[in-house]
Amino acid sequence: MKTRLRHFMELASANIWMVPSLFLIASVLIAFLNFYLDKTLFAQHVQFPKLFLYFNNSENIRTLLSVSASSILGVAGVSFSITIASLTLASQQFGSRLLRNFMMDRFNQLVLGVFIGTFLYCIMMLQFTSSMDLEKTTPLISMIGLLILIVTNLLMLVFFIHHTAVSIQAESVIADVNGSLQSQLNTFFPDKYTETEHLPESVTEHADDPFEGIDNYIYTKQSGYLQAIDMESLIAWVSDEDISLKLTVKPGDFLIKHSLIGVCLISDEQKEDFKKTISDPVNDRFLIGAKGTASQDPEFAVRQLVEVAVRALSPGINDPFTAITCIDRLGDNIAFLIDREFPSDQHFDEEGRLRLQTKPFTFEGIVEVSFNQIRQHGRADVSVTIRLLETMYCLTQQVRSQAQAEAIGVQVNAIYSACDENFKATKDRDDIETLYQKITALLEERFSKG
Template sequence: MSNYVRGRLEALGDAFWLRPALLVLLGVLAGEGAVSLEIAGWPDAVLSAGWLYAGGESGARALLSAIASSTIGVAGTTFSITVAALSLASGQMGPRLLRNFIRDAGNQIALGIFLGTFAYALIVLRTVRSTDEGAFVPHLAVTGALVLALLSVATLVWFVHHVASGINVETVIDLVHRDLQEAVGRLTLDCPDAQFPAAAPSGSPVRLETSGYLRALDEDALADWAANAGRTLILRVRPGDYVFPGVPIAEVTPGELVEAEEQLRNAMVLGPRQAAAQDLEFAVRQLAEVAVRALSPGINDPFTAVAVLDRFGDVLCWMTRRHLPGPVVLRDGQAVLFRRAIDYDGLLDAMFHMIRQAGASSAAVIVRLVEVLGIALEAETNPVRRTALRRHADLALAAGQRELHEPASVEDLRVRHTRCYETGLSQDQDEIAQ
């Protein structure tokens, strides 16, 4: 699946109503289907087995009414619990993490099961007729309502557990960490990208009168168009950037602005929020926000920040086997698309800058930051990346020396920093010897 298609699907996932609406529709169709099977005489062969509802019209109406009224009440309670969980998560972990709760399939399906059961019971209830109306009791459909009621009870128990565990900060960190790992695996390469030494040319600016966050961009389609049309396209924006109306977002040479504008418009997915489909820094920023909020004076939770740093260290060690995409897209050996690709320095800046600035006065956080950088240095073999890791270790040491007031903490930080440098230098010497 291409990243562009993934971005389109991700936009659908932001719609909290989609899965519940589909389950309500399924409940309506299931109710109509069960009644139709009853009319067709299908359940007659199994009624004697005692598995189907065998009561009369008044009992069926009372049962269906009870199921309908109770499930719609539980649905309202479920919605209230979800809103309370969202409010708590917004205050403690940041409003941008609400996206993860809204997109949670479990919450959506639980609400959909309650509403679908309600819709099913109503559809079946309207078909029950007394003797005066021409007696008809859909035994199969009433039995289906009982099964759905039991399913709703089980779903309610599971939902309470799911919400209680879902708002736990460790659970949230782990979920975002998995999102980041998945994004790294999807947006990085097994082998180094093709290198093209030529600098990006200058061309005619391309402007669009639209605005919003660039959620996805079909770079392959743009590169194919540029190759077929004999053009070179230079992108000024990348997924995650905000597109401003009337501001150049690309350059094309030779200039064919009308066609280039149409191609860019078709290749871009804009929205009011950022998305993770093609933005590697998105999950990084989410994790960093959890750490920064935990270090705020109102919360003062360094343990959460340390947990975030551990996840960043895990990702950096895993990235030693991965390669970031290059800034040039080639077609038949020719550079047809120049893009703003994320580099390793930028990724480290997104991970550590804000945490270092917010946690410089916390010995536990700043020392763990240097330790994590040292672990990443031990795993990394690329000299350019090791230089970037050392730069952040130096920044952490300077921040700690400036903000920490306890001499023992400063000395501990210096020891960790020295070990970090010794690890990096030994790696450099091993590479030179090879």
């Protein structure tokens, strides 16, 4: 249930209408509250100082409300136009999948919410003040609230223009995606040796695969991106049913209808109605949608950075500086993962029996997702190739295990092998050769197999 609720909240936060909708509701409540206070506190026309005489005239008040409503609606229209223009620009330069980040921008949602909320507040007050003379009410609190809203709207407009101009810059887009990536990595990969002592020891280190040779296959009922798995519910269910389950897919994978998603250990009695008792409950705990999400996929933001880099390397844009910035950010996050604990792919019940084995995220897999496409699309650019090797050299200095060294070594060899066919200048080849020799020598020195 918690997984589904978090998943719903993430999908809702990606919609630009969520915060403005809350502001519309709030504006109605505030309008009712202010007018109620005015009727309670100022039930009769009160003799105010000359500064407040304006609020005693119903015509003046209605004029102010009408002008404010029409003006704010015009400003809201301009803001919507600026937002759409920035989204179009971002889609062309950075890719349509990054529109999700712009739509989730809380400041943009806040500005639009304030504008349309103020408009609705004015409309509500126009209805209330129509009986002002009859009830002899002075809407002092309501009008002071309107003036505060107008000043707030003017300030918001200035900040919104500045924010939009900054947010569509390549550095800001990359920094925003990188911030999301770092937050995800902190969530998915705990600090080694401090947050994983409670986990049971992995049985695959000292036992054969218990699922080998099992043909109780589970297939997906629909196609789409696997957005999340309700792990808590799934583990509780397999424990109650006294079965063991191995998943062959992970969040972020695209599932083709009727494709394999898992295999399970079950009794002969449970095989009689396998589809209803096993396959359907497993499918019900898979959240599948038309697009990927970041809720359980740490590679989601990695792919966003890679997309920015690949688009920057396209002939139509040809911006290696943006690609190099993405490489720097990706290298920094890979270095972060070196000292992090990757979650166990095995889940046990209270008696220590293996109940669920998942398809894990690995260091090698994240390295490949980070650099494969950039390497392939940037193989003809000297500066990108050199920066890739420089990043690999920095990572080589920090790797802690043979598996990590091998993952870096695969990328280094793939980068170097493309140089023979693309770079003819002696200076470029010498720089690349020097970096390659330094990396291979360091890898051999630290992780010699001899």
